[in-house]
Amino acid sequence: MGTVVDAVKQEANGTLPNGKKVQVVFVLGGPGSGKGTQCANIVEHFGFSHLSAGDLLRAEIKSGSENGEMIQNMIKEGKIVPSEVTIKLLQQAMMDIDNEKFLIDGFPRNEENRAAFEKVTGIIPEFVLFFDCSEEEMERRIMNRNQGREDDNIDTIRKRFKVFVESSVPVVEYYESRGKVRKIDAGKPVEEVFEAVKTVFSSIHAKVA
C-alpha cells in the first residue's frame, strides 16, 4: 500500500505534450519576498530545476520575439502578461530541460494564469511554497537589489504590490482552501528562511548528494 506522500505525488503528476511526466511545485510570494534566492538553494539541495516566469518573460523580450514589446510594456507597468504567452514559455522550458522536477517561481500570478495552466497542461502542483513577507521589507530588498531591472523603481514597485494583493493573494487562498500551501516566514535572514524551506522539502523529497 502506498504512503500519503506517494498519494500526494501521484495526484500532482502532469504530462507535457511530448509525453514527458513532470512534478511541479509553485513558488509564490510578493515582489522581493526572496523567491529566486530560495529557489537557487532548493535546486542545489533537492535536485529541482528552477523556472522563473519573470526571467522567461525577460528572456523573451531579449530574443526579439514578436511579443517582446507587449511583454516589456506589461512588465514596466507591473501588469500580468496574458497567460497563453507565459504558459507556452513554461511548457517549452519543461520539455527542453532534462529533469522531471520543476520549481515554477512567480506563477500563477492571477486566476487566469492558474486556470489556464491547469486546463492547458493538466498539471496540478504537488504543493505551493508561499513566502510571506511585509511590504516594508520587500520594498527595502527590491530597492537594494541592483540588478538593473526596469521594474525595480518605486512607481512600478507600488503597482506590483497592488497587483500582488488584488490578483495573486486570491490564488494563494485558492490553494490554501485545498490544503496545498506551505507558508514560510520570509522576513527572516536568508539562512533562516532556508531552514524552514528545507523542513518542507525534506518531508517529501530526498536530498541530493
Ligand SMILES: Nc1ncnc2c1ncn2[C@@H]1O[C@H](COP(=O)(O)OP(=O)(O)OP(=O)(O)O)[C@@H](O)[C@H]1O
Ligand atoms: N531573507 C532575505 N533577507 C534579506 N535579503 C534577501 C532575503 N532574500 C532575498 N534577499 C535579497 O532581496 C532581493 C530580492 O530577492 P529575490 O530576487 O530572491 O526576490 P523575488 O521574490 O524573486 O523578487 P521578484 O518577485 O521581484 O523577482 C535580492 O537582492 C536578494 O538578494
Ligand SMILES: Nc1ccn([C@@H]2O[C@H](COP(=O)(O)O)[C@@H](O)[C@H]2O)c(=O)n1
Ligand atoms: N506569471 C507571471 C510572472 C511575471 N509576470 C511579469 O513579470 C514581472 C516580473 O516578475 P518577477 O516574478 O520576476 O518579479 C511581473 O511584475 C509581471 O509584469 C507576468 O506577467 N506573469
Ligand SMILES: [Mg+2]
Ligand atoms: Mg524573482
